[in-house]
Amino acid sequence: MIDFLKNNYQWIFSGIGVFIIGLFIASKVINKNKQNQNIKNHSTGYQANGSMTINGHKNEPESK
Numbered sequence: 001m002i003d004f005l006k007n008n009y010q011w012i013f014s015g016i017g018v019f020i021i022g023l024f025i026a027s028k029v030i031n032k033n034k035q036n037q038n039i040k041n042h043s044t045g046y047q048a049n050g051s052m053t054i055n056g057h058k059n060e061p062e063s064k
Contacts (some may be wrong), residue, residue, distance in 0.1 A: 011017050039045040
């Protein structure tokens, strides 16, 4: 790894290297915030960014 950095430091810190590293970091951040929802047959799934009311019952988000 160290030899790779020594031999390619100009490429890594050039525009394309910074762009590729930025894409890698951005993909990790985007995937981290992704929500998955499993819905079984005859069910309805709801997603909200906070609390929501369904049929008069207020559902609070789970604490992390």
